[in-house]
Amino acid sequence: MNRLDDALLMEMAQLLAKDARDEMAIPSYLHKNRLLRWMAWRRVEVLAQYLAQTAVTLPTPPTQRTLMDFGCGTGILFPAETADFGHIYGVDIVLDAARLHLSKRSYPHATIQLYSPEEAQSHIPDHSLDVIVAAEVLEHISPLDDTLAFFRQKLQPHGRLLITVPTENKLYQLGRRLSGFEKHFHVDNAASIHQIIQLQGFHCQKQRKIPLPAPLDIYWLMAYAI
Secondary structure (H helix, E strand, O other): OOOOOOOHHHHHHHHOHHHHHHHHOHHHHHOOOOHHHHHHHHHHHHHHHHHHHHOOOOOOOOOHHHHEOOOOOOOHHHHHHHHHHOEEEEEOOOOOHHHHHHHHHHOOOOEOOOOOOHHHHHHOOOOOEEEEEEEEEEOOOOOHHHHHHHHHHHHHEEEEEEEEEEOHHHHHHHHHHHHHHOOOOOOOOOOHHHHHHHOOOEEEEEEEHHHHHHHOOEEEEEEEOO
């Protein structure tokens, strides 16, 4: 996938408040430590690869496929999403970085619309989405019931939910400290989120641990059907 360049990420970092910058993981993508930088991009690339694999299984023609990037942040997944989806909704409580992204980069083969979560409720038609992507966002939300109900409301019957979430294990915590993140905003971890999603009627079709199986798993990637 095409990565966002360092210059754009640094411009985003200067634009945002520190908490927003940290929660979008911008310092990780720019970190001087090559291993930490690799890990930050690795989670994105694994998700992008599985998104492409999922897209080819959908019954919708590519130009008509619709995706919601829930918690889109910087729009770091926009390059991968626009490769296989004709319409993308970028949803976040802070949209400044995504707006800057779209002012600097063009995606002529797709339409990208940015909404706050409240706007998404009314602007995205029910049962219209082929895929919802939520990358490192569900760990910030508690309880998850309303969010998962919103997902079910907007997904088509064949729709898929793709997420990545942190394990919160010792290796993950070490990585946060080395990256210089001072605050901790997470209320759940990968295992508990997985359980909650299944209890809400989503069926797990794929689970992958990143970068390696436990105890070296820092993130889980999971794909669900409704």
